Amino acid sequence: MINYKTRKYTISKGLDDYFTGIHKAYIFTALFFKEAFKRPFHLREVINQCFEVGLKSLALISLTGFIVGIVFTKQSRPSLEDFGATSWLPSLIGIAIIKALGPLVTALICAGKVGSSIGAELGSMRVTEQIDAMEVSAINPFKYLVVTRVMATTIAIPVLALYCSFVALYGSYINVHAEETVSIISFYQNAFKTINFLDITTAVFKTIVYGFTIGIVGCYKGYNATQGTRGVGKAANQAVVLAMFLIFVEEVMIVQVSNWMRYF
Amino acid sequence: MKNLKQHIINTEESVITITGLYKSFDDLQVLKGIDFNLFKGENIAVLGKSGTGKSVLIKIIVGLLKPDHGEVLVLGKHVDQLKTKELDALRLRIGFSFQNSALYDSMNVFQNLAFPLTMNIKNLSKGEVKDAVEEVLESVGLKDKLKQMPSDLSGGQRKRIGIARTLILKPEIMLYDEPTSGLDPVTSAEINELINEVQQEYNTSSVIITHDLTCAKNTGNRIALMFDGKFLKVGTFAEVFDTDDEQVKGFFNYNFIQ
Ligand SMILES: Nc1ncnc2c1ncn2[C@@H]1O[C@H](COP(=O)(O)OP(=O)(O)O)[C@@H](O)[C@H]1O
Ligand SMILES: [Mg+2]
Numbered sequence: 001m002i003n004y005k006t007r008k009y010t011i012s013k014g015l016d017d018y019f020t021g022i023h024k025a026y027i028f029t030a031l032f033f034k035e036a037f038k039r040p041f042h043l044r045e046v047i048n049q050c051f052e053v054g055l056k057s058l059a060l061i062s063l064t065g066f067i068v069g070i071v072f073t074k075q076s077r078p079s080l081e082d083f084g085a086t087s088w089l090p091s092l093i094g095i096a097i098i099k100a101l102g103p104l105v106t107a108l109i110c111a112g113k114v115g116s117s118i119g120a121e122l123g124s125m126r127v128t129e130q131i132d133a134m135e136v137s138a139i140n141p142f143k144y145l146v147v148t149r150v151m152a153t154t155i156a157i158p159v160l161a162l163y164c165s166f167v168a169l170y171g172s173y174i175n176v177h178a179e180e181t182v183s184i185i186s187f188y189q190n191a192f193k194t195i196n197f198l199d200i201t202t203a204v205f206k207t208i209v210y211g212f213t214i215g216i217v218g219c220y221k222g223y224n225a226t227q228g229t230r231g232v233g234k235a236a237n238q239a240v241v242l243a244m245f246l247i248f249v250e251e252v253m254i255v256q257v258s259n260w261m262r263y264f
Numbered sequence: 265m266k267n268l269k270q271h272i273i274n275t276e277e278s279v280i281t282i283t284g285l286y287k288s289f290d291d292l293q294v295l296k297g298i299d300f301n302l303f304k305g306e307n308i309a310v311l312g313k314s315g316t317g318k319s320v321l322i323k324i325i326v327g328l329l330k331p332d333h334g335e336v337l338v339l340g341k342h343v344d345q346l347k348t349k350e351l352d353a354l355r356l357r358i359g360f361s362f363q364n365s366a367l368y369d370s371m372n373v374f375q376n377l378a379f380p381l382t383m384n385i386k387n388l389s390k391g392e393v394k395d396a397v398e399e400v401l402e403s404v405g406l407k408d409k410l411k412q413m414p415s416d417l418s419g420g421q422r423k424r425i426g427i428a429r430t431l432i433l434k435p436e437i438m439l440y441d442e443p444t445s446g447l448d449p450v451t452s453a454e455i456n457e458l459i460n461e462v463q464q465e466y467n468t469s470s471v472i473i474t475h476d477l478t479c480a481k482n483t484g485n486r487i488a489l490m491f492d493g494k495f496l497k498v499g500t501f502a503e504v505f506d507t508d509d510e511q512v513k514g515f516f517n518y519n520f521i522q
Contacts, residue, residue, distance in 0.1 A: 121370075133366040136326050137380035137433070138352035144383075 028220050032150055035143050042148050049152030057113045057160060061106055065164040068101055069093070069171025077179070086180070093172045094191030099199055102165030104251060107210035110157050111243040115218040118149055119239030122222025123232040131223070146223060150215035157211030158204055165203075202258040209250050217243040273485060274304040278337075279437055279469045280325060285334035287320055294320050296493035298334070302437075302469050307459070309472045309484025313515070316490050318473040319363065322439045325471070326360050327351050339436065356384060359430030359468070363441040365422040367414035373425055374410045377401070381432050400428040403465060404458060420451035427458065431466060438462060438470040444479045456482040477516065489515065 009016045073093055080086050122145060125131050134141040173187045182190075218239040225235040280302035287295040294317035302308050312318050323329040324336060327343045336343045341354055368376050377397045382388060388396075401407045404424040414422060423443060430438065443459060444452035456479055462468055472483050480487050481501050488498045491511055497504045505516050 125368075128364060128369075129362045129366040130368055132323075132328055133360070133362060133368070133429075135328060136355050136358070136360040137384070137430075138355045139380065139383045 024224070025220055028223070029216055031142060032147060032216060035140070036147050036151070038143075040143070042144055045144065045148040046151045046155075049149050050156045053110070053114050053152050053156040054160065056117060057106075057110050060109050060113060061160055061164050062167055064105055064109060065102070065167035066171040068105055069097065069168035069173075070175050072096060072101065072168075073172040073175040077175075089176055090172075090182075090187050090190035091194045093169065093176075094193070094195055095199075097168045097172070098165050098191070098195055098203055102168055103161045103203055103207045103210065104247075105168075106157060106161040106164045106207065107214070107247045108244060110153070110160065110211075111214050111240055111247060114153060114157075115214045115239045115243045116236040118153075118215065118218030119222040119225075120232055120236035122146075122149075122219055123225035123235035124229075126223060126225045127228050127231055142223075146219040149219055150212060153215030153218075154208055154211040157214065158207035161203070161207040161210075198258065198262060202254065206251070206254050209254065210247050213246050213250065214243050217246065273306045277304040278302060279304050279339055280471070281335070281337040282325075283335045285321075285324065285336060286332045287317070287324060287329065288332060294493055295324075295331075298493075298495060300488060300495060300498060302471060304469055305463070305467065306485050307463055307470045307472060307483050308486050308488060309474060309480035310488045310490055311474060311477065311480045311484075311515075312490030313475055317493050318475075318490060319441055321490075322360070322441060322471055322473055325439060326355060326358055356433055357436045359427075359433070359435035359438045361423070361427050361430055361438065361440045361443060363445060365414075365426035367417075367422055367425055367429070369414050371414075372410075373401075373406075373412050373414070373417075376414065376425060377429050377432055380429060384433065396432055400431045403431060403461070404428045418451075420447050420455065423447070423455055424458065427462065431462065434466065435468060438466075438468045440470060440472045440474075442473055442475070444474065444476050449478075452476065452479060453482075455479075459483045491515075 073089065076089065076092060077086060080089055080092070122131075125145070131141045131145070134144065169188065169191055170184075172191075173182075173184055176182055176187060177184075221235040221239040221242070225231040227234070278301045280300075282301075283299050285295050285298040286293075298321065300308070310318055310321065320329060324331050325338055325343065327346070330344050339354060339357060341350070343351070343354070346354060368379065371379065374397055377400060378393050381393060381396055397410070398407065401410070404427055406421060406424050406428070409417065409421065409425070414425070417425065427440075427443075438459075440459060443455050447455065459470065459472060460483060463470060470483075472479065474480050484501070486499060487501050487504045489496045489504055489512060496509075496511060497507070505512060507513070
């Protein structure tokens with residue numbers, strides 16, 4: 001009998017899988033950029049998905065943001081009191097929340113809520129052949145499912161992060177207001193006093209990167225799910241783990257680069 | 265009825281021609297040299313036990329999988345050599361009914377049916393879409409299920425909606441993957457009836473993948489018996505099963521003892 005396809009492992013099964021996995025993820029991301037700028041754009045589906053992302057995570061982000069604001073302020077107060085510098089509290093909180101906590105908290109919550117649900121949804125569509133069904137009806141499932149979702153997370157998560165920062169600052173204001181008389185306007189003014197244009201740009205850029213990461217990782221894991229229903233759970237789980245890992249790596253890199261830029 | 269069916273089959277014209285088709289996954293050889301013809305207007309039932317590669321065969325026909333070797337001509341086109349646009353154009357002429365129906369479970373019945381239509385044909389009015397949906401729902405006998413979600417339908421109803429969803433694009437070829445699997449005998453008989461009605465009403469040529477002898481007998485003008493990645497025998501039901509071949513008889517007995 002003729003064997004038309006024989007394949008041996010180049011290094012070992014594990015390492016081969018690791019490198020082909022990276023290659024596959026790269027191809028997947030490249031395909032996104034190729035398809036994203038071609039018609040049809042499925043704008044309505046992008047908007048739907050934006051609402052999905054927002055609605056799924058809004059409550060949790062509000063709560064977490066608020067609590068982070070209060071707790072961070074409470075924790076910082078004693079240290080500043082030692083130096084008699086509690087009037088610096090708003091600026092300190094502003095820097096911490098706008099530059100670091102707001103984007104990061106939002107990204108991690110969305111990785112958990114949005115990333116996993118994208119992974120599970122596309123995963124179940126894959127294993128129940130709904131993605132194949134789209135393909136045989138001459139609909140490009142990559143465009144309709146993947147591109148729209150990645151667009152949506154890339155748009156919605158920066159907005160959510162901005163919202164999270166404001167809620168966190170408000171939580172902080174409540175704590176500050178309880179101890180000192182300060183109007184909300186002057187609190188926000190103080191919070192933003194030490195924030196410059198580069199900080200804002202970096203924060204927005206960061207959240208765009210996080211949003212893209214969450215979307216593309218969730219889609220990649222879901223779209224390539226295998227092994228029936230077990231694969232769906234695996235896809236959802238891996239989507240969260242990988243997205244969070246990448247978010248931390250990106251955080252470190254972006255902070256580093258933006259610090260270099262500060263001295264130019 | 266059988267006689268009526270014979271009349272519309274045009275043995276001069278093949279809509280699917282497969283020669284020397286091989287397909288393997290890694291080390292697993294699935295298809296090992298398939299040759300066959302589907303004539304215009306004909307229903308061919310591909311019969312074989314599960315895991316022999318029946319689904320792989322029709323997925324190759326519709327371009328979801330690529331053959332390793334061999335020629336697959338569908339409506340005169342080499343499926344594996346088409347560009348995306350050409351492949352999409354060809355797919356619009358082929359209906360594919362999935363084993364587990366593959367209904368979009370985030371959409372209700374109406375949206376499921378309208379989706380392939382509105383995504384492929386631009387600028388349809390709401391009325392036109394509604395008419396088309398109602399027409400195919402009528403064909404499959406489920407006119408009252410417009411607003412239901414797929415999860416609220418029975419297995420047989422899901423199969424019907426799945427078939428309706430492919431009919432809405434008026435295909436020339438229908439590919440059914442296990443249309444009766446997981447259904448009770450009465451519902452299976454209704455689906456077999458539906459497959460025959462589709463052949464008549466929509467003038468389709470069909471490949472029906474099944475491991476159910478009753479289904480093969482009632483829907484297939486010809487039967488192809490698949491065994492270990494090859495077609496063991498092709499012909500009418502009588503031609504295929506009137507034999508002393510042990511493998512064929514084994515399959516026949518197995519099905520009817522069950
Ligand atoms: N995409 C795939 N990747 C790897 N193996 C596959 C794939 N699709 C099918 N197979 C294998 O091919 C064989 C035939 O599958 P299939 O065509 O689904 O059988 P059936 O005749 O029951 O429809 C099975 O052993 C299955 O595991
Ligand atoms: Mg099968």
